[in-house]
């Protein structure tokens with residue numbers, strides 16, 4: 001036994017074990033049977049190492065042995081070791097045990113010291129009472145030591161804090177702890193002590209609850225600040241600073257998220273994007289200043305936000321561009337919604353004493369199998385918006401896939417057309433014109449061709465209108481004049497070359513100068529150059545047109561009125577302008593044989609032209625029957641596939 005044991009009867013030793021002597025440092029003879037226990041005390045008192053305190057302890061023990069009273073003590077031995085003493089009497093018998101508890105006490109004091117130094121408050125309790133705690137706990141919870149001393153009831157501590165208002169519901173807190181005892185699950189909660197925040201964490205082990213209290217006040221403040229900063233940053237990233245509406249980034253995200261759920265069949269029937277753009281907002285900015293413009297945008301933002309539902313996304317994605325993403329039960333509801341948006345936009349806006357009226361246009365697009373990405377739906381809504389804008393102010397238009405495809409094609413052609421000239425994709429073909437009386441080929445018409453690198457030859461009927469819209473026709477026309485002139489300068493002196501001139505080119509450039517330059521550079525004589533104009537030009541600016549045409553006539557050029565009969569065909573033009581030739585549109589030649597009205601129209605044009613002293617060319621002659629009829633009618637010249645197709649220069653026979 002590691003424990004020292006001493007048994008005696010009426011003061012006489014009955015037995016003692018070896019440990020008794022070794023723990024207390026006595027020689028074994030002292031414990032020989034029948035010796036009196038007093039001998040032990042006497043031996044120790046005679047030792048010089050014995051202290052006053054030790055002597056008192058031994059005397060107290062002697063007294064207890066004589067009176068036969070139980071007693072317990074803890075001795076600190078001169079060698080520094082701590083011995084737990086238990087002495088119990090049973091009539092004349094006494095059993096004494098001596099246990100060396102030095103290590104246990106060391107550990108305990110180490111634990112106590114540790115508990116005292118940690119920054120956390122510690123509380124250890126079983127189901128009833130507090131087993132241990134540290135002083136830090138008192139300071140942290142601001143409670144008197146009597147509440148947390150070992151042996152006290154921890155429930156009293158909880159109730160005390162409950163009354164003070166540390167918890168919202170202290171009974172609930174107690175129940176939570178009981179529950180944790182039952183389940184063994186850890187528990188964690190926060191409570192307040194005055195202005196500090198404490199994190200309480202409880203862990204149960206073998207029926208004992210270990211609770212730590214950590215002051216997280218600073219951490220929580222830091223977290224709150226961080227969250228506030230995060231919110232601010234998020235706002236910067238997600239929100240349009242001026243109107244507080246969503247910005248483009250957020251719109252993209254929200255729309256893509258909604259598209260995902262919509263494609264999976266979640267939500268209402270229709271997911272719709274409405275693009276709203278203010279009409280002539282630039283004018284407002286220019287006239288009243290940017291600050292006024294900003295105030296208007298802000299006000300409109302508020303109105304739009306008020307109109308839409310909370311679940312909708314309303315964003316400002318450009319200076320005066322707003323986008324609404326919403327869900328509808330039926331497609332037919334969209335126009336109604338758009339009109340409501342327009343109404344709130346149109347309500348007068350008051351800014352610094354001004355009353356401003358704003359109008360807007362709206363484009364609508366629905367998500368679909370084809371329009372299934374953010375980019376596609378947004379582009380569709382935008383196209384619809386452009387459509388609305390092109391038709392007027394304050395209009396609402398739906399996306400139209402067919403029109404969009406045409407627009408897209410046209411736009412891509414437009415892009416390619418920009419480089420057509422410098423990349424030498426434009427060329428001229430020449431179609432022969434024959435004099436019917438002499439049967440001689442008297443001239444050629446230059447017809448422009450575009451050899452597209454991917455799409456092959458593109459008809460002038462398609463690309464000339466585009467180049468007119470963009471203004472590129474000016475360059476193209478100038479080029480055609482120069483190219484045709486130089487191609488034909490070396491031809492037979494009597495061969496004429498006809499070049500088409502667009503009304504746009506006519507109005508936008510100095511045609512007289514362009515012609516002069518073409519003649520100068522090529523050396524072609526002006527009598528051999530003919531320009532073809534259309535009736536469209538004659539109604540544009542009569543004075544300017546007349547003036548230019550006269551100058552060209554004076555220079556010696558011929559002037560042909562192209563496609564005669566297909567447009568306004570005002571007879572007044574014929575007397576007013578100095579034409580040398582009329583070209584009968586090929587649609588009449590085409591119908592001439594089948595349709596009496598067309599043939600009589602051709603006859604009247606021929607008669608009219610001859611009375612006015614103009615020559616006539618019939619365009620689009622495709623058969624010998626047509627040719628015969630024209631010969632009989634007295635037509636001067638013919639042009640058409642029957643005589644010759646438009647050909648590149650090297651295939652046009654030089655005479």
Ligand code: C2E
Nearest residue numbers: 447448460461464480500501502620621622640641642646
């Ligand atoms: P246009 O000036 O009336 O030219 C005659 C058009 O009729 C040409 O079409 C020609 O190829 C076509 N044609 C000639 N004979 C026949 C025939 O027997 N049957 C049929 N079905 N068609 C025939 P193209 O070359 O496609 O040119 C179309 C139009 O594009 C021209 O009509 C002209 O308005 C314009 N264009 C062509 N080149 C130029 C140019 O250099 N400048 C300008 N401004 N316009 C041009």
Ligand code: MG
Nearest residue numbers: 445500532562
């Ligand atoms: Mg022509």
Ligand code: MG
Nearest residue numbers: 562563583619
């Ligand atoms: Mg023509």
